[in-house]
Amino acid sequence: MQKRQFLNTVACAALALTAGNALAQDKFKIGLILPMTGPFASTGKQIEAAARLYMAQNGATVAGKKVELIVKDDTSAPDVTKRIAQELVVNDKVQVLAGFGLTPLALATAPLATQSKTPMVVMAAATSSITQASPFVVRTSFTLPQAAVAIADWAPNNGIRKAVTLVSDYGPGIDAEKFFKDRFTFNGGQVVDSLRVPMRNPDFAPFLQKVRDLKPDAVYVFVPSGAGAALMKQFAERGMDKAGIRLIGTGDITDDDILNSMGDVAMGVVTSHHYSTSHASALNKKFVAAFEKANPGMRPNFMAVGGYDGMRVIYEAAKATKGAGGEPLLNAMKGQIFESPRGPMFIDAQTRDVVHNIYIRKVERVNGQLYNQEFATLTDVKDPGKAK
Ligand code: DHB
Numbered sequence: 001m002q003k004r005q006f007l008n009t010v011a012c013a014a015l016a017l018t019a020g021n022a023l024a025q026d027k028f029k030i031g032l033i034l035p036m037t038g039p040f041a042s043t044g045k046q047i048e049a050a051a052r053l054y055m056a057q058n059g060a061t062v063a064g065k066k067v068e069l070i071v072k073d074d075t076s077a078p079d080v081t082k083r084i085a086q087e088l089v090v091n092d093k094v095q096v097l098a099g100f101g102l103t104p105l106a107l108a109t110a111p112l113a114t115q116s117k118t119p120m121v122v123m124a125a126a127t128s129s130i131t132q133a134s135p136f137v138v139r140t141s142f143t144l145p146q147a148a149v150a151i152a153d154w155a156p157n158n159g160i161r162k163a164v165t166l167v168s169d170y171g172p173g174i175d176a177e178k179f180f181k182d183r184f185t186f187n188g189g190q191v192v193d194s195l196r197v198p199m200r201n202p203d204f205a206p207f208l209q210k211v212r213d214l215k216p217d218a219v220y221v222f223v224p225s226g227a228g229a230a231l232m233k234q235f236a237e238r239g240m241d242k243a244g245i246r247l248i249g250t251g252d253i254t255d256d257d258i259l260n261s262m263g264d265v266a267m268g269v270v271t272s273h274h275y276s277t278s279h280a281s282a283l284n285k286k287f288v289a290a291f292e293k294a295n296p297g298m299r300p301n302f303m304a305v306g307g308y309d310g311m312r313v314i315y316e317a318a319k320a321t322k323g324a325g326g327e328p329l330l331n332a333m334k335g336q337i338f339e340s341p342r343g344p345m346f347i348d349a350q351t352r353d354v355v356h357n358i359y360i361r362k363v364e365r366v367n368g369q370l371y372n373q374e375f376a377t378l379t380d381v382k383d384p385g386k387a388k
Helices: 002-025 041-058 078-090 103-116 128-132 144-158 171-186 205-214 228-237 282-294 302-321 326-333
Strands: 027-034 065-073 096-099 120-122 137-139 162-168 190-197 218-222 246-250 270-273 337-340 343-347 354-366 369-381
Touching: 027 041, 027 078, 027 302, 041 065, 041 096, 041 282, 041 302, 065 078, 065 302, 078 096, 078 103, 096 302, 103 120, 103 128, 103 137, 103 171, 120 302, 128 137, 128 171, 144 171, 144 218, 144 246, 144 270, 144 354, 144 369, 162 171, 162 205, 171 190, 171 218, 190 205, 205 228, 282 302, 302 326, 302 337, 343 369
Parallel strands: 027 065, 027 096, 096 120, 120 137, 162 190, 162 218, 218 246, 246 270
Antiparallel strands: 270 354, 337 343, 343 354, 354 369
16 A cells, blocks of 8 residues: 555656656747846836737747746846846756846856857847857847947038037947947048946936037937936037037937937937837838737837847747757847848848848927937948947
8 A cells, every 4th residue: 555655656756747847848938138127127128018019929839839938127237137147047947048138238148148058139238249249149139330330421411520429438338439430530520529428327417518518510429228318308408409519329319218208309309220110111010009009108119129029030040940949049040031120130140140221310290299200221231340
């Protein structure tokens, strides 16, 4: 009797183990690490919403496996991002890491992606060098040099000869400054001063005062997503627009998420970027409508599109590898070419970086709402940062 009981217990345990294994193998796990709280929470909210939309539209199974999206808040602290990534790889055995709301968060995790051979899909961070930090990084966001060079070509042909640059003092800001300055100068423009503001809790007032005193034709700005509203408010308070100083920049400054709340001061601001909520394609109209339906009161911005396309790259790679992770999954991400809500998009197999159109846009009121209206297109722009 005792023996039979013992055997029964063993049999049950073995069954449980098999079931557990089968369950584990039946899952395709995506570890999505994002700033969900703190000053960069809007980035996390946009990307999570877009990732969930992609899953709702494309099914929660891929290659016969149930897709499990594990969302973790890194509070935008690099040591937390790295610790969470480690836990996701070691304990949860995720097939892929994704998210990365800021450059320092991506750079902190890149060595772990290399060591563990885990593909790492960067959906937000945009400093050129990130893809070089690990051969396992694939990027679906954009790069600052792509956007900066485009506006540096536009400005001198549109009455802007003298500019001051004003950027957040970290990776993407340094890229935004350098690539604008080099190209603008090459085009005959003059950068009379380059100002850098702290990335966290910036007070733009003293910097804007400096710009006012220098009286350039334009101030060229990069701040990370979400920070544009504060800058725009202080720009108006100092009467910069009335003093005839134009505001230009990469599209991070007129972020679609907050643009509508900026008011008249944003009207006419010209920026360069890879995505606008008002991008006039059938696919984008469908994307925006579905996103807004699933997230009332929210508008998809360039962070959302980075998350949505990142999920596309992951799903298609998982289908090709039948749900396997590691190097095969990474290789299946390389060279993907598809239509994104932003327009045509390509993951360059050599650089693992995104190649896409960059649009020149102007803030206009359409049906009572502010939008970045695209009026010129540079097609298939590779990251100029890779040619260094
Ligand atoms: C980065 C963050 C942003 O919010 C943005 O708009 C561009 C770049 C970054 O940290 O890489």
